[in-house]
Ligand SMILES: O=P(O)(O)O[C@H]1O[C@H](CO)[C@@H](O)[C@H]1O
């Protein structure tokens with residue numbers, strides 16, 4: 555069934571879908587890693603492709619930036635296109651000195667300021683979590699590949715440009731082990747829990763908010779190769 559945001563046909567997506575924020579990253583992933591990539595969605599240029607990785611079907615769909623955008627694509631992937639395993643392949647800012655630029659971050663949990671999650675669970679503070687099986691698989695595979703990775707609490711913020719300067723906007727999160735900041739994982743985990751599917755967010759740290767080290771625009775794509783290969787191996791395993 556097509557949707558206002560996705561003109562793919564039933565069966566166009568694999569059950570395992572990678573979710574980068576950037577549509578051009580989706581295209582790059584399909585063209586670089588997939589065998590026989592086929593464009594399945596281009597509505598709003600939020601590109602989606604299906605192909606195979608190591609002989610197994612897999613898709614990639616750009617989520618756009620932020621939790622409202624990701625929520626639309628993920629809701630439709632699950633409910634209209636049968637997605638069962640959703641793995642975000644994103645970039646994040648670093649909030650902890652132990653995380654270096656280019657390190658891979660597995661978002662074990664996702665703290666958020668977003669009204670998509672916040673307030674929905676009153677009087678409780680819901681803790682959006684990664685699927686444990688996917689998390690364990692990603693950690694084991696990262697170890698086997700010799701990849702430097704960190705697993706922990708990610709901040710999924712609705713705000714990229716905080717009013718407060720530097721690290722001030724992150725307040726007590728800094729003293730409580732939150733390791734990185736991106737803009738989508740909490741909504742992904744909450745939707746996955748609601749609809750009984752599996753989700754994991756894997757990010758490459760591209761901008762350290764403590765040291766201000768960052769990956770240059772030219773290096774950004776190549777530095778994501780390890781993360782994408784890891785995500786693809788996890789995605790097609792089930
Ligand atoms: O590189 P992507 O996957 O888009 O992820 C990060 O980059 C965007 C902000 O620049 C946000 O979407 C954030 O989550």
Ligand SMILES: O=c1cc[nH]c(=O)[nH]1
Nearest residue numbers: 645646647735736737
């Ligand atoms: O600082 C950053 C870097 C990447 N993505 C974010 O959301 N924030």
